[in-house]
Amino acid sequence: MSVDLKKLMALIQQGIPICARPYQVIAQKLGCDEKDIINGIETLTQKEYIKRFGVVVKHRKLGYKANAMVVWNIEDEAIGTMGEKLAREKAITLCYQRPRRLPQWPYNLFTMIHGKSREQVSSQLKQIIKTHQIKYEYSVLFSTRCFKQQGANYFTQETSPINSEVEG
Amino acid sequence: MYTSKPSSSQTDLNSLDHKLLQNFQKEFPLSARPFLDIAQQLNVEESTVIERYQQLSEQGIISRIGPVFNPHKVGASTLAAMAIDEKKLEQTANFISKLNEVNHNYQREHEYNLWFVVTAETEEKLQQVFIEIESFTGLQVMQLPMIKSFHIDLGFAL
Numbered sequence A: 001m002s003v004d005l006k007k008l009m010a011l012i013q014q015g016i017p018i019c020a021r022p023y024q025v026i027a028q029k030l031g032c033d034e035k036d037i038i039n040g041i042e043t044l045t046q047k048e049y050i051k052r053f054g055v056v057v058k059h060r061k062l063g064y065k066a067n068a069m070v071v072w073n074i075e076d077e078a079i080g081t082m083g084e085k086l087a088r089e090k091a092i093t094l095c096y097q098r099p100r101r102l103p104q105w106p107y108n109l110f111t112m113i114h115g116k117s118r119e120q121v122s123s124q125l126k127q128i129i130k131t132h133q134i135k136y137e138y139s140v141l142f143s144t145r146c147f148k149q150q151g152a153n154y155f156t157q158e159t160s161p162i163n164s165e166v167e168g
Numbered sequence B: 001m002y003t004s005k006p007s008s009s010q011t012d013l014n015s016l017d018h019k020l021l022q023n024f025q026k027e028f029p030l031s032a033r034p035f036l037d038i039a040q041q042l043n044v045e046e047s048t049v050i051e052r053y054q055q056l057s058e059q060g061i062i063s064r065i066g067p068v069f070n071p072h073k074v075g076a077s078t079l080a081a082m083a084i085d086e087k088k089l090e091q092t093a094n095f096i097s098k099l100n101e102v103n104h105n106y107q108r109e110h111e112y113n114l115w116f117v118v119t120a121e122t123e124e125k126l127q128q129v130f131i132e133i134e135s136f137t138g139l140q141v142m143q144l145p146m147i148k149s150f151h152i153d154l155g156f157a158l
Helices: A005-012 A022-030 A034-046 A076-088 A118-131 B015-022 B034-042 B046-058 B086-098 B123-137
Strands: A050-057 A066-073 A092-097 A109-115 A137-149 B062-069 B076-082 B102-108 B114-120 B142-144
Touching: A005 A022, A005 A034, A005 B062, A022 A034, A034 A050, A050 B015, A066 A118, A076 A092, A076 A109, A109 A118, A118 A137, A137 B086, A137 B114, B015 B034, B015 B046, B034 B046, B046 B062, B076 B123, B086 B102, B086 B114, B086 B123, B114 B123
Parallel strands: none
Antiparallel strands: A050 B062, A066 A109, A066 A137, A092 A109, A137 B102, B076 B114, B076 B142, B102 B114
């Protein structure tokens, strides 16, 4: 028997339960075997619905308090090469192209740098700019407060969620 | 063996916690008893592993053990930003955080001072969330959906 992948995604989106047989607990909710759940997660990963499956840490709680979104205004022809270069930088944890919203928002490349202090983040950024001789306009948006960080709820729950989230 | 460096952070991790957080961010065991697999790799008891993960979860150090979905393949999602009067920021941020479809919500130093991620099953459901936010706040939301990801998510290096 194969499991309904959509129902499976809805049940695991906020995490698996932390107990000896987590996949068994999920299987009971879906009325299938533990093996079906494991196969289902493997299928979702193979099909690239899941980018990674594992422990998701909250960096702020671990002292990585300085988190800067650095946004760049890259000319359209260069965005592919710049994006790939920046994505390879160790300090950069996310690197996405997004649309400009002119006139108020000219930036089209979004990167994230996490660090234990602002100074650390700023010096990493300086180094990156120097290494790649970046001449493009950019802006640094430090986060000052985290109101919410949890897993995405792509699916509305028909069954009750397994919620391992503790959110302040 | 890992020794925690002195830092300004309030959370110091012992060696076991560090491995539990660092080594299983991807390819978490998909076996009947995943925590036993981890325990055997780290040479500790299964019950210890479960207890530590429960504790780390309760402390809010881990968000979850679970999937990070690929936004190109699953549902609809976007980053969004708003420029909000300082006096109304907290109230608005709290309203937005309460929405089920919002998973990240940060204040940032910019004229656009509130940044959040919205996800939903379909584009239509996603847009309903923005209608709700815009009618509550009377402000426009700037939507910045991802066009291309240059990054492979390997987790977060501690």
